[in-house]
Amino acid sequence: MYRYDDFDRQLVQERTEQFREQVKRRLAGDITEEQFRPLRLMNGVYLQLHAYMLRVAVPYGTLRADQLRELGGIARKYDKGYGHFTTRQNIQYNWPKLDEIPDALLDLANVEMHAIQTSGNCIRNTTTDQYAGAAADEIEDPRPYCELIRQWSTFHPEFTYLPRKFKIAVTGSPNDRAAVKVHDIGLRMHQNDAGETGFEVIVGGGLGRTPFVGKTVRDFIGKNDLFSYLEAILRVYNRFGRRDNKYKARIKILVHEEGVEEIQRLVEEEWAQIKDGSLRIGDDEIAQYIEQFAPPAFETLSDDDADFERHKAENRGFSNWVRSNVIEHKQPGYAIASVSLKPIGGIPGDATDVQMELVADLSEKYSFSDVRVTHEQNLVLPHVKKADLFALWTELDKANLGTANLGYVTDIIACPGLDYCALATARSIPLSQRISERFGDLDRQHDIGELKIKISGCINACGHHHVGHIGILGLDKRGKEFYQITLGGDASENASIGKIVGAGFSEAEVVDAIESLVTKYIDIRDAGERFIDTYRRVGTDPFKEVLYGDR
Amino acid sequence: MAIVKNDSVIEQEWITVDAEGDLPASDENLIVPLARFKDQRDDLIGRNGGLGVQLNPGDAPEDLADDLDRLSIITVNFPAYTDGRGYSYGRVLRERMGFKGELRAIGDVLRDQVLYMHRCGFDSYDLNVDDETALTKVRAALKEMSVYYQPTGDGRMTAGSLRERRANATGKTF
Numbered sequence: 074m075y076r077y078d079d080f081d082r083q084l085v086q087e088r089t090e091q092f093r094e095q096v097k098r099r100l101a102g103d104i105t106e107e108q109f110r111p112l113r114l115m116n117g118v119y120l121q122l123h124a125y126m127l128r129v130a131v132p133y134g135t136l137r138a139d140q141l142r143e144l145g146g147i148a149r150k151y152d153k154g155y156g157h158f159t160t161r162q163n164i165q166y167n168w169p170k171l172d173e174i175p176d177a178l179l180d181l182a183n184v185e186m187h188a189i190q191t192s193g194n195c196i197r198n199t200t201t202d203q204y205a206g207a208a209a210d211e212i213e214d215p216r217p218y219c220e221l222i223r224q225w226s227t228f229h230p231e232f233t234y235l236p237r238k239f240k241i242a243v244t245g246s247p248n249d250r251a252a253v254k255v256h257d258i259g260l261r262m263h264q265n266d267a268g269e270t271g272f273e274v275i276v277g278g279g280l281g282r283t284p285f286v287g288k289t290v291r292d293f294i295g296k297n298d299l300f301s302y303l304e305a306i307l308r309v310y311n312r313f314g315r316r317d318n319k320y321k322a323r324i325k326i327l328v329h330e331e332g333v334e335e336i337q338r339l340v341e342e343e344w345a346q347i348k349d350g351s352l353r354i355g356d357d358e359i360a361q362y363i364e365q366f367a368p369p370a371f372e373t374l375s376d377d378d379a380d381f382e383r384h385k386a387e388n389r390g391f392s393n394w395v396r397s398n399v400i401e402h403k404q405p406g407y408a409i410a411s412v413s414l415k416p417i418g419g420i421p422g423d424a425t426d427v428q429m430e431l432v433a434d435l436s437e438k439y440s441f442s443d444v445r446v447t448h449e450q451n452l453v454l455p456h457v458k459k460a461d462l463f464a465l466w467t468e469l470d471k472a473n474l475g476t477a478n479l480g481y482v483t484d485i486i487a488c489p490g491l492d493y494c495a496l497a498t499a500r501s502i503p504l505s506q507r508i509s510e511r512f513g514d515l516d517r518q519h520d521i522g523e524l525k526i527k528i529s530g531c532i533n534a535c536g537h538h539h540v541g542h543i544g545i546l547g548l549d550k551r552g553k554e555f556y557q558i559t560l561g562g563d564a565s566e567n568a569s570i571g572k573i574v575g576a577g578f579s580e581a582e583v584v585d586a587i588e589s590l591v592t593k594y595i596d597i598r599d600a601g602e603r604f605i606d607t608y609r610r611v612g613t614d615p616f617k618e619v620l621y622g623d624r
Numbered sequence: 625m626a627i628v629k630n631d632s633v634i635e636q637e638w639i640t641v642d643a644e645g646d647l648p649a650s651d652e653n654l655i656v657p658l659a660r661f662k663d664q665r666d667d668l669i670g671r672n673g674g675l676g677v678q679l680n681p682g683d684a685p686e687d688l689a690d691d692l693d694r695l696s697i698i699t700v701n702f703p704a705y706t707d708g709r710g711y712s713y714g715r716v717l718r719e720r721m722g723f724k725g726e727l728r729a730i731g732d733v734l735r736d737q738v739l740y741m742h743r744c745g746f747d748s749y750d751l752n753v754d755d756e757t758a759l760t761k762v763r764a765a766l767k768e769m770s771v772y773y774q775p776t777g778d779g780r781m782t783a784g785s786l787r788e789r790r791a792n793a794t795g796k797t798f
Contacts, residue, residue: 076798078787078798080771080783080786080787081771081783083770083771084769084771084773084783087768087769087770087771088769091768091769111705111706111736112736115736194706194708224773224783224784225773225774227773228740228769228772228773228774229773229774230711230739230740230741230743230744230774230776231708231711231712231715231740231743231744231776232708232711233708233711233740234705234706234707234708234711234737235708308712311708311709311711311712312709312712316681316707316709346720350775351775352775358784358788361791361798365798
C-alpha cells in the first residue's frame with residue numbers, strides 16, 4: 074500500500090492549517106457564510122439539512138488498519154458514533170461541529186488522510202475495483218495508476234474551477250466492478266496487440282438528471298501517456314464545457330451535444346501538443362509506484378484447506394456467508410472476504426465507531442492491515458487465508474457484520490435522502506430498510522440470486538438508481554413522497570441505463586411493487602438467469618403488466 | 625482596486641476600452657477586448673502607445689498567435705471566480721505560445737485563487753480591495769502551500785521531480 078512521504082505529508086499539513094485559518098475567519102465573522110461556502114466546499118464540508126457534513130477522502134477506496142481505526146475514533150469524538158460509507162468509496166460524517174472540524178482534519182492528517190477535493194467542481198476521488206491487487210480475474214493492479222492520478226489531480230491549478238465536478242474510475246479487470254462506464258472518465262486496463270498493458274479511455278458517462286453510458290475516445294493509451302491524455306481531456310472540458318446551466322455542465326453533455334467524434338478530435342489535437350512534454354511518466358516512476366503496491370507477504374499454501382471445508386459443512390451460517398461474501402483470490406490458499414454494511418433492516422453503508430475499530434483489528438489479524446471500501450457501500454478484507462475465514466466470520470458476526478447478502482436483493486445502495494440531504498425530495502433510507510426487511514429471509518434471497526436495487530432520493534442520482542437492475546427514484550408530488558421505478562440498469566462492463574417502467578408509487582405501495590416484480594421474474598426466468606438477464610430477454614412488458622395490469 | 629505584481633502594488637497604467645466606443649489618444653496604453661482587436665487589428669497596432677488584449681471566457685488565446693510580440697499585456701477576465709476557463713488560457717499563452725509579457729488576472733480575483741493563477745502563468749492580479757490588503761493577501765496566498773504535484777510552466781519543482789532528484793542522490797525514492 075502507498076505510504077505518504079515527506080512531500081505528501083507536508084501538503085496535507087499545509088492544507089489542514091489553511092482550512093483552520095479559513096474556519097477561524099468564518100467563526101470570527103470576518104467572512105460571511107456566502108464567502109465561506111466555496112472555501113468549505115473545497116474541503117469536503119457541506120451544510121446539510123440539520124448540520125454540517127464532513128466528507129473524508131478514501132483514495133481509491135483503500136484503507137490501512139490504522140486509518141480505519143482513526144475513522145472510528147473520529148465517529149466517536151466528533152460525531153454521534155457512526156459514519157456513512159459512500160458510493161465514491163469515501164466516508165461522511167453527518168454531525169460534526171464546524172469549530173471542531175479543523176481538529177478532526179488534524180487527526181486525519183496524522184494517519185495520512187484528508188478531505189481534499191471531496192466536493193467542489195474539481196477532480197474528485199478516483200475510484201477503482203475494491204478487489205484490486207487480489208482479484209483472480211485482474212489483468213493488472215490499477216492502484217499504482219490511481220495513486221498517480223490522485224497526485225496529479227490534487228490541487229491541479231488549472232482544473233480546480235471546472236464547469237462541474239469530475240469523476241474518474243479505473244478498472245484493472247475485464248469484469249468491471251468500478252462502474253467505469255458511468256464516470257466522466259472511465260479507464261479500463263487491457264493489453265494491446267503488442268502485449269503492452271494500457272488503458273481504454275471512456276468519456277462522458279454519468280448518472281444524475283441526464284444519464285449516459287460513456288463513449289470510447291481512445292482504445293488504447295500507454296501508461297507513460299496517462300497524465301498527458303487526462304490533461305488533454307480536462308483542458309478540452311475546462312475550455313469548452315457548458316457553464317451556462319449547472320445541470321448541463323458535466324462532460325457527458327459536452328460529449329452528447331458535440332458528438333464523440335468531435336470531442337475525440339479536440340482531445341487528440343490537444344494531446345498531440347503536450348504528449349512529449351513534462352507530463353510523460355517515465356518507466357522508472359511507474360515501476361516505483363507498482364513497487365509501492367507490491368503484494369503482501371503471502372504464504373505458499375495449498376488452495377484447499379480441510380478445516381475451511383469442514384466448517385462450511387458444519388455451519389450453515391458460515392457456508393451461507395462464504396457463498397455470497399467470499400470470492401476467489403489470485404493467490405492460492407487465500408480469499409477475498411466482503412464485510413456487508415447492509416444488515417437486514419439496517420441503514421446501507423453505516424458503520425459504528427466500534428464496528429470500524431473491529432474491522433481495523435480484524436484486518437491486522439487476517440488481511441495484512443488492508444481494508445477496502447466499495448462503491449456499493451460495503452467493506453472488504455482483500456487478503457484472508459481460507460484457513461482464517463471461519464474465525465473471521467465468527468468475530469464479524471458477533472458485531473452484526475456477518476450478514477451474508479453481498480450482491481443479493483438486500484445489498485441495496487441508498488443515498489442519505491431526505492433524512493440528511495438538503496437536495497433530497499424523498500427519503501431513501503427508510504425505504505431501503507423496508508425492502509431489506511421484506512426480502513430478509515436468506516433462502517428467499519438465495520432463490521432470487523443477484524439483484525441490484527439502488528435508491529436515490531432525488532434526480533441527482535447519488536444512489537445510482539439509473540444503473541440498478543431495479544432502480545428507485547424518490548420524488549415529491551404535491552408534498553407527498555412517491556417513487557419511480559426503473560428496470561434494466563447495469564453498472565458493469567455491460568453498462569446500461571434503466572428505463573422508467575411507468576407511473577410512480579406511493580410510499581405505501583412501492584415495496585409491494587418491488588415484490589411483484591421479483592415474483593414475476595421468478596415465474597418467468599430460465600434456468601441460471603439473473604433478474605437482469607431475464608429482463609434483457611423479455612423486455613419491460615411482462616413487468617409492466619404485473620405493476621399496472623391494463624392501466 | 626489594487627494591482628499586485630512582483631511582490632508590490634503597481635499603478636494602473638492601462639486604459640481598457642469596451643467592444644465599441646472611441647479609442648483614447650494614440651500614445652495612451654490601451655487594452656482592447658479580443659473581438660475588437662481582431663476587427664481593428666491594423667489600426668490598433670499602428671498606435672503609438674502600448675497595446676494589450678483582454679480575453680473573456682469563451683475567447684481563444686490561439687487567435688493571438690501572430691501578434692503576441694506586439695502585446696505588452698494580456699488580461700484574462702474571471703467574471704466569477706467559479707469560471708475557471710482563464711486558467712487554461714494562462715497555460716496555453718505561456719507554455720504553448722510562449723507569451724513573455726504581463727499576464728494579468730482581472731474580475732472576480734480572490735485570495736484563494738491567486739496561487740492557482742500564479743501556477744498557470746499569471747504574474748499580476750487585480751484585486752477589488754485596498755493596496756495594503758491586496759498585497760497582504762497575495763503574499764499569504766503565494767506561500768500557503770509549498771508542495772506541488774503537477775508540472776506547469778511556473779518553474780516550481782514538483783514532488784515528482786524532487787523525488788527523482790533524491791533518488792539519484794540516494795538511490796531511494798520514497
